[in-house]
Amino acid sequence: MDAFAGVLFGRALVIAVRRALFDGLASGPMSENQIASHTGLNSRALRLFLDACVVAGYLSHRNGAYHLAAEGRKWLLKDSPDSLVNLIAYFETLHARWGHLETSLEHGAPAHPYYEVFNEEDWRVYVLGMRDLARLLLPHVIEKILPGSAARNMLDLGGSHGLYAIECCRRRPGLRARVVDFEPALAHASTFVRESGLSGRIELHAGNFLSDPLPPNQDVVLMFNIIHGLSPAENRTLVARALEALRPGGKLFVLDQMRDEGSSSSSLARFIPLMVGLNLLNEIGGTAYSIAEVKSWCEGHSVRQVKVRLPGVAFVEIQRPHQTSNS
Numbered sequence: 001m002d003a004f005a006g007v008l009f010g011r012a013l014v015i016a017v018r019r020a021l022f023d024g025l026a027s028g029p030m031s032e033n034q035i036a037s038h039t040g041l042n043s044r045a046l047r048l049f050l051d052a053c054v055v056a057g058y059l060s061h062r063n064g065a066y067h068l069a070a071e072g073r074k075w076l077l078k079d080s081p082d083s084l085v086n087l088i089a090y091f092e093t094l095h096a097r098w099g100h101l102e103t104s105l106e107h108g109a110p111a112h113p114y115y116e117v118f119n120e121e122d123w124r125v126y127v128l129g130m131r132d133l134a135r136l137l138l139p140h141v142i143e144k145i146l147p148g149s150a151a152r153n154m155l156d157l158g159g160s161h162g163l164y165a166i167e168c169c170r171r172r173p174g175l176r177a178r179v180v181d182f183e184p185a186l187a188h189a190s191t192f193v194r195e196s197g198l199s200g201r202i203e204l205h206a207g208n209f210l211s212d213p214l215p216p217n218q219d220v221v222l223m224f225n226i227i228h229g230l231s232p233a234e235n236r237t238l239v240a241r242a243l244e245a246l247r248p249g250g251k252l253f254v255l256d257q258m259r260d261e262g263s264s265s266s267s268l269a270r271f272i273p274l275m276v277g278l279n280l281l282n283e284i285g286g287t288a289y290s291i292a293e294v295k296s297w298c299e300g301h302s303v304r305q306v307k308v309r310l311p312g313v314a315f316v317e318i319q320r321p322h323q324t325s326n327s
């Protein structure tokens with residue numbers, strides 16, 4: 001079933017989302033023939049998928065018509081505040097890249113990391129997908145990353161869409177943020193920043209966070225979904241540079257899908273990071289790390305794991321001491 005149903009349902013789901021099947025049901029129930037003409041799919045073929053969506057809890061079937069169920073309405077509509085439609089579109093990109101998984105497993109990395117082969121449209125899909133994920137995470141982390149009202153500077157390394165910088169600046173009028181990412185990602189972030197009206201306070205820095213200097217005196221530095229794409233040596237160096245960029249007492253936050261060795265965790269919480277790690281291996285030669293590994297990169301600093309109620313997601317706060325020990 002792992003090798004069959006999960007893979008096939010996932011393929012069908014991304015096609016249905018791309019053809020706005022669920023959006024079509026937003027204004028009311030439809031028969032399978034109506035859904036067929038809305039999506040351009042064959043009604044007999046469609047019925048198998050629609051009934052699978054009923055079993056999966058996205059649709060219900062009553063009086064000869066398909067209705068959106070609460071789960072479908074929440075996650076699968078383009079205009080839902082919790083929409084994962086863009087993330088699912090990105091999964092379609094990944095499905096195509098999983099065709100090369102065997103090569104990545106043989107060599108420990110893909111022949112070409114994603115950033116070498118993505119075209120403009122791939123970048124758009126990637127950034128919007130990451131933004132869906134960030135919208136899902138945001139309510140769980142915003143109060144934790146938000147610096148005090150006297151804070152002046154924040155830095156988001158690999159900040160992609162800019163959502164975290166936008167939300168922090170919105171809540172802290174004295175704050176300025178720099179988002180560092182590759183230029184094709186920031187091309188989309190610039191639209192979101194402009195729409196937020198915060199262009200004057202959010203700087204989009206197109207560059208490489210592994211080699212570009214990091215500005216000093218930061219109240220907050222974010223590394224969200226970054227460590228899984230880097231080697232241990234790169235992470236050790238980047239964490240050290242991020243800590244160096246903090247003002248005394250400032251905080252670095254690392255969020256990732258980390259290996260969970262705790263036997264009390266659910267299978268899902270232990271499985272998701274491994275699959276994200278495997279996907280990152282195929283995307284960029286990445287992996288899934290553990291909290292213990294993150295701690296080993298932060299010698300001499302207080303590291304605190306902050307609970308987030310999302311399976312497989314680990315969130316770590318590392319504070320730079322207020323004073324150096326010999327001062």
Ligand SMILES: C[S@@+](CC[C@H](N)C(=O)[O-])C[C@H]1O[C@@H](n2cnc3c(N)ncnc32)[C@H](O)[C@@H]1O
Nearest residue numbers: 130134158159160181182185208209210224225
């Ligand atoms: C998985 S996404 C995470 C985006 C965002 N931090 C979030 O959590 O929603 C990783 C981001 O890091 C960027 N990135 C990866 N390596 C980078 C590098 N060396 N320099 C700058 N950006 C990089 C990618 O372009 C991508 O936008």
